[in-house]
Amino acid sequence: MNIPDYPHERTPGFNAATLDRKAEWRTDEQAREQALDSAVLVPVCRYRMPMRGDVLETLPARQFAERLDQAIWLGLWNQRSVYTLEVTDAEAAQWPELHFSDLRGAAMRLQPDDAAVMAYARAMIYWAKRHRYCGRCGKATRPTHAGHVLRCDACDLEHYPRSDPSMLVQVSDEQDRCLLGRQPGWPPGMWSVLAGFVEPGESIEDTVIREVWEEARIRVTGMRYFASQPWPFPASVLIGYHAVGDAETPQVEQDELEAADWFSREQIAEGLRSKSFFMPPPFTLSFRLIEAWYDHNAAQPLSALIGRR
Template identity: 50%
Template sequence: MEAPVTTWTDHTADRPVSLTAPNGIDRAAHHRLDEAWLAAAWSHPSTRCFVVSGGQVLIDETADGRTEIVMTPSFEAPLTEAHRYFLGIDQDGVSYFALQKDSLPGRMDDSARPAGLREAGLLLSPRDAGLMVHAVALENWQRLHRFCSRCGERTVIAAAGHIRRCPACGAEHYPRTDPAVIMAVVDEHDRILLGRQVHWPEGRFSTLAGFVEPGESIEQSVRREVHEEVGIDVGEVEYLASQPWPFPSSLMLGFVARATSTTIQVDGDEIHEARWFSRDELDAAFTSGEVLPPYGISIAARLIERWYGKPLPTRTAF
């Protein structure tokens, strides 16, 4: 018998999923193939650029306490040994580029430091977070897809970083995005199901997740992943939000899934441990340190918060 629908008051509804807030950047895709426009934009004194390397950028604090990506005027940035990616234009007409290099530049002052997206995404403004996730996603794709999947020839960068073109067979390859479902599974008693992956440290729990398979709807994927990983059957599936997650190329699709069974049987391959939690039980586990919450930037944290009714404890380690 299908479990009754459980509802809860969402006390965190005004907290957007990280990396999805409007960032004021127009990606201006129509300019990517216009080499004359790109050259003019690059040489314009208002244009700004930053270096991305290994998924990191340099960040720094401003005098008023804000955290920003360290950017420089583009005309001051040499293109030697760098790939240039056009990221878009802001509401003031400023163009932004990312330079992919083998290493980050030397620190400009004592406060500037390298940071990855899991850390920086929580600190940066929506504009800078949006620019960073775009740059990191392009860097990951460029690094992993250098050869033509049709003929094996090395490809070349085109469209300001958004296409790789094969000079041998003419094939064009576009940035890869892998859809993945991530779900807060709740039962008829309004408990949430959290799991610990086999390679995670003791105490780290999060929502279940998995990739969408070929020929599968996202709703089917939710039900299959939950059953495969923990042996729980799912009835109603409700979509909530999505989040870009370039580690290396995922698009996370967030759901609430209503469990129609409660007996847990972990697969042992991906999930080592899974538990049902009431709000009081999870609150006590957070307080004692028995359970570590997911990173605040992740949609997993937002899904749990929506059920939990308040912000999760802050993770300080990255």
């Protein structure tokens, strides 16, 4: 059926971990206990990540032996167990060898595997903080399955960590220009593809059609899947599509975007050269979507224009 190889070069960031989630160990306390000597822990402080320079830095999990029931076991990475745990400002200050960094800001400089483990840790901690109480009955939950289930003993409900599906779409018109939008609050000159959350009862294809209409009053007439990316800011999985739209002038009527417009390759190249135009960095699916469109019919690849891959 002409199925392409995967993984492939279009894979965006947060996506390449060699970590083995090894779900069967989540209920195997003995296996985790036996691996504890070499186990490491990623302390997370206000969603900031422990780093030394541009590298993920961990602490021995044994240091946290009394609190491992509050930690979340992430899996096996290079034969070592990896946990994550939320820590206080006071604790963070006790480890002068660690520098706590915002993951989004640091992501451009990270090794792919480090970025993937940090994204996983951040997403799990975000989920756990928002499920301390049962949404059905209001009583406190307790962690089980090594932190992967939050259980309500009062009403017998189990809460699982999942992600909010969101779509990204690079829309082209019949002149092969690219539709980009600007959100209020973005730095001047920054543009990106359109995006939106998938609603209940909606296929992702229907989300693409709905959001492009809501945000820019452009009708999508065809689409093709590109790739997906975990995006822990705070809890998304992004699903990217290329689409074609009708040749109307974009209209922005809602609060979500402050502007939307069609861009030719020449406009983007000229804007990048004069530094009047920029877009999300290369680890983002947004960039990869724009790049795939751009490089399809360009004299010079987009990565050469921005001076990096």
